[in-house]
Amino acid sequence: DGGITQSPKYLFRKEGQNVTLSCEQNLNHDAMYWYRQDPGQGLRLIYYSQIVNDFQKGDIAEGYSVSREKKESFPLTVTSAQKNPTAFYLCASSPSGAGELFFGEGSRLTVL
Amino acid sequence: DAKTTQPPSMDCAEGRAANLPCNHSTISGNEYVYWYRQIHSQGPQYIIHGLKNNETNEMASLIITEDRKSSTLILPHATLRDTAVYYCIVTPGGTSYGKLTFGQGTILTVHP
Numbered sequence: 001d002g003g004i005t006q007s008p009k010y011l012f013r014k015e016g017q018n019v020t021l022s023c024e025q026n027l028n029h030d031a032m033y034w035y036r037q038d039p040g041q042g043l044r045l046i047y048y049s050q051i052v053n054d055f056q057k058g059d060i061a062e063g064y065s066v067s068r069e070k071k072e073s074f075p076l077t078v079t080s081a082q083k084n085p086t087a088f089y090l091c092a093s094s095p096s097g098a099g100e101l102f103f104g105e106g107s108r109l110t111v112l
Numbered sequence: 113d114a115k116t117t118q119p120p121s122m123d124c125a126e127g128r129a130a131n132l133p134c135n136h137s138t139i140s141g142n143e144y145v146y147w148y149r150q151i152h153s154q155g156p157q158y159i160i161h162g163l164k165n166n167e168t169n170e171m172a173s174l175i176i177t178e179d180r181k182s183s184t185l186i187l188p189h190a191t192l193r194d195t196a197v198y199y200c201i202v203t204p205g206g207t208s209y210g211k212l213t214f215g216q217g218t219i220l221t222v223h224p
Binding site for chain 2: 004033035040041042043044045048058090092099100101102103105106108
C-alpha cells in the first residue's frame, strides 16, 4: 500500500547526542515536510522540501537539519543544538503545491 | 495564512451529527478551508477542503457561509472512532506547498 513510513516510532537518547529520524514515502509526491508537536499543542513546521536537492526552513528550524537526496526520503536530524528536543515528530508529503497532506504515524523522541 | 478560531472542545452522542464550527473572518479570496483530524498519538488525517461551495465526501460535509467568514464541518453519524482533535486551516491553494498552520483545534468527544 502507498503511504508514509516513519521510523523509529519511539526513540530515547541522551542529552547532547544527535538523532536522525527516518521518513520514506512511496506516493510519488514532490513535496515533503517535518512538523513538531508538543503535548496539547498544534503542529509547528520545522523544514519542508518542494523538490529533490532543495529544502526550506519552516518556523522552528533552529537545531534541526534535513537532506533530500532522493524523492522518496526526507530524513530529519535533531542536533545537540536543539534546546528542547523531546517531542512528537511528524513527517508528511503532498503533491506539489497542494494543501492535502499525507502524514506518517510519527516518531516520539525522548531526551533523557 | 488567515487565522482561524475554533471552540476548544465539543461533545456529541454516538449516532448523532457532529457540527464543528470554525471562524475565519480574515480569509482572502484565494484561500481554501481545510479540515484535518488527529486521533490520539497518530498523524493528522485529511478530511475535506473547499473554496466557496459546500463539499461532501465519504467522511464529512463542509458548509461554507456565503461571505466565507465561517464554516462548519459535519460528521453526519458520529461514532466513537470519531473522537479526535479537529483542525480547521485556511491556506492559499496552489502556492502553499502544504505549509499549513495547525492551531490547537477542537477536541471532539463522542459519547456512547
